[in-house]
Amino acid sequence: MTQSKENLKSEFIQFAVDAEVIRFGEFVTKAGRTSPYFFNAGLFNDGTNLGKIANFYAQTLLDSGVEFDMLFGPAYKGITLASATAVALANKGRNVPFAYNRKEAKDHGEGGTIVGAKLQGKIVIVDDVISAGTSVRESVELIRASGATPAAVLIALDRMERVGSDDQLSAHSAVQEVSRAYGIPVIAIANLNDLFACLSAENADEKLAHYKNAVAAYRQRYGAI
Template identity: 50%
Template sequence: MSDHRIRFLRLALRAQALRFGEFTLKSGRVSPYFFNAGRFDRGALLAELAACYADAVEAAGLAFDLLFGPAYKGIPLATALACEFARRGRDLPLAFNRKEAKAHGEGGVLIGAPLAGRRVLVVDDVITAGTAIREALGLIRDGGGAPAGIVIALDRQERASDDDPRSAAQAVAAAHGIPVVAVAGLADLLAFAGESAELVPHRDALRAYRERWGCAADL
């Protein structure tokens, strides 16, 4: 397993962003784990997280020249990633959106650097139904930008429904013709659980959940 994947999973456990138990998802499925990027709520945690994102992006070899953070969780994630790339010597422009258009001042729904003529990397925490991502991609295209890829923290790697064997991330990638990169996925979590004494009690539940809901092919 890649170093950035291991670092990310250890960080998520330390921040309690990754928890184990019984969690009912929006889909109605009862999951043995839950990921909440909102728990990366301190500067040091966000800095470590951004380094994991940057390593995943660089390993994937994505070509882009602007970072976009969809409201709301994508905003601090994209901002932290911009700071990390600047620390590494690459000063990237940054943009994000409002949930509702502003009628006064500069107006509009977009904030930050102009998108026109730029290859845009979308930065978010997860892809569930894909609705927020589709909205973000529409805003990017409307602003004259070209979506170049999406990077997320965790890919649950589970199929969207009984009728669709693809994960939400796979469906978005196919629909828009752009790569989706995850810092880590359920397959990595299972491998990590096999090596971590702390997670041994949860390993069987994770395996059973993957066997029941896992997508046809991992990203």
Template identity: 45%
Template sequence: MSSTKLDPAKVTFIEDAIASGVLLFGTFELKSGRVSPYFFNAGLLHSSSLLSSTSSALAQLIAHSRIPEFDVLFGPAYKGIPLAAVTCVALKRDYGRECGFGYNRKEVKDHGEGGSLVGAPLRGRIVIIDDVLTSGKAIREAIDIIAQYPEAQLVGVAQLVDRQETGKGASGKSTVQEVEEEFGIPVEAVLTMANILDYLREKGGMEEELKAIEEYDKQYGIKK
């Protein structure tokens, strides 16, 4: 995989993530059972500066990727909720794009306004926004929710990180590739494993981390 010059916004996002401990290097056991040399913890995106850089990166992704025009950003509970909210604001601030945002509750509320959804109604063109697609369970649950609303049309998925690794199935495809093919929608990410490798190559001084991720990519990475 050849090194390419990274977009400055991606560099800023990576450096902010490393400095805050959101992007970690070491040894991490994933839900899949694989032992990864890096880990992205979106739960630590809780400061104003991190949320600012995250929302800017996601807004830029949505504005300049394959994701088409849409009406509502849907953030699956729980990590997708703040991502949807801050990105909705950033899209208006940076690109003048108006949209709504909504999210689901894990448990149906039986008092007050009731129901399992909060925020913008699920109608029109919908984009799901979340942190990382791993096994695909969470994204499929979100897709199932949207499918319950006849006036809603899923048109894309935006995520923070695409690990670009194969699933456990025999297809040799990643979860992202499987979702794109099954539902006929684009799935775009702010960062990919390739981006992280490119950053480490450009930065220098992190040879051990670079080598570990390159080996992991050889073993589990999709063909690019």
């Protein structure tokens, strides 16, 4: 039985919370904001959890309907996520190649900055989140320089936050700006609204529901439409 998209989102949120990849409290983001929650995909750090997150990535990508020929993982977190997603896709009957980049070019052996399959065709960039969009820009440049086409960006969580300083907030989120800048869709397994829905559910854990108002206030202040 195929999971519905909404069920997939809520199951992912619950999975990330249970694995403590989504944590609640007070966290300072790269933008200097005090956030009531934090998402760290680096904590998917054992075989079971990596296999589960890869399955969420793979199913979300297949459900999106985006046409693609291969995956690309930006160093460093994207390397593991793209390779694990390729395995999950193969288990679902879609065997595709993948590649990733080095931060620094290798000057011996095969050399270069790209490891894995040759970049060709329509390529999906796999990463954890989009903050400033730097890794996406670098990935798009590498892909286009190889004569291939960036088809989409696949991420775990869209924080749906407007970019910029508090006194100069953009009308758009980092995800929206990346999509507009490169003309490609950004596909997220789940987003801030999905997280809030889980916190607001009637059967929500009392400890998690405690953070609902803080997340709501944060979304009101920084959330993009």
